[in-house]
Amino acid sequence: MPQTIQQSVTLPATPARLFAMYLDPKLHAAITGALVTISPEPGSPFHAFDGALSGTMLYTVPQRLIVQTWRSTHWNNDDLDSILVLTFWPAGEVGRIDLVHVNVADHDVPGVTEGWEKYYWKPWRQYLQSH
Known part of the structure; x- marks a missing residue:
């Protein structure tokens, strides 16, 4: 059954x-x-990590909110986006x-949960500290 991941992170930059x-x-x-393909335009594609992640931008509120579909190549064909x-x-x-990451494939919840810290939060923090 798909699961929900919730995380909060503070980073040394303005929202x-x-x-x-x-x-x-x-x-x-x-x-x-x-490499990443991303745009704030609704309906635009999202691809990251050499296509390991893909999705579609659904909605943005400037400087406040991003909503996108998201799936991993590790997921089964019948797993929901x-x-x-x-x-x-x-x-x-x-x-x-x-x-808030909703409908994460249950077999990949640990990987996605750890992946946010490993592939986003930690390198983002390091980038901000050096730039």
């Missing part, structure tokens, strides 16, 4: 900058170390990202 970085293909790639919701908030002098 507006974090939002813009996620949606900028060059900066997103600089953070993750892998998941829905990723990222919200961006001020947290003192830093920004906070709240993540």
